[in-house]
Amino acid sequence: MNSAEYVKIKNEYLSSHLEKEDLKKKIIRYNKRLVRKYPWLKPEEDTYMYTELDRLADGWRIAFGDAICKDINKELRKHDSIDIYKIVDIRAVNGRLLWISEGQSPWCQLDKIFDKYEKIAANTCIVCGKETKDHICNKCK
Numbered sequence: 001m002n003s004a005e006y007v008k009i010k011n012e013y014l015s016s017h018l019e020k021e022d023l024k025k026k027i028i029r030y031n032k033r034l035v036r037k038y039p040w041l042k043p044e045e046d047t048y049m050y051t052e053l054d055r056l057a058d059g060w061r062i063a064f065g066d067a068i069c070k071d072i073n074k075e076l077r078k079h080d081s082i083d084i085y086k087i088v089d090i091r092a093v094n095g096r097l098l099w100i101s102e103g104q105s106p107w108c109q110l111d112k113i114f115d116k117y118e119k120i121a122a123n124t125c126i127v128c129g130k131e132t133k134d135h136i137c138n139k140c141k
């Protein structure tokens with residue numbers, strides 16, 4: 001399962017009050033695997049119904065959620081920072097991606113990565129992940 005499939009399943013789960021044990025299991029299994037790969041995405045509570053990556057807007061997660069985690073982790077690994085790195089917040093402010101984190105070694109060049117994805121986010125629909133000049137594409141408005 002990738003981020004796009006996860007977003008679909010999560011929204012299906014959230015859209016109904018019915019108990020959906022199968023979807024719940026899929027979400028937990030996926031999030032546990034994600035946290036094994038990227039320990040810095042570990043949620044505060046150990047329910048695994050979400051991870052820190054759930055803070056990223058759906059559209060952006062679909063478009064580059066997997067890629068940004070891979071890039072950050074690679075940089076953290078280079079400077080032995082995987083276990084000390086922490087997400088503070090991931091937000092969209094006026095259509096701009098704000099990835100706020102701390103704890104990494106000063107040698108980590110995360111700013112370069114954030115710049116790269118900030119540029120991509122500026123042209124990506126925050127809802128569906130398709131390319132758009134606005135924050136939200138015409139279809140999602």
Ligand SMILES: [Zn+2]
Pocket residue numbers: 125126127128129130136137138139140
């Ligand atoms: Zn859209």
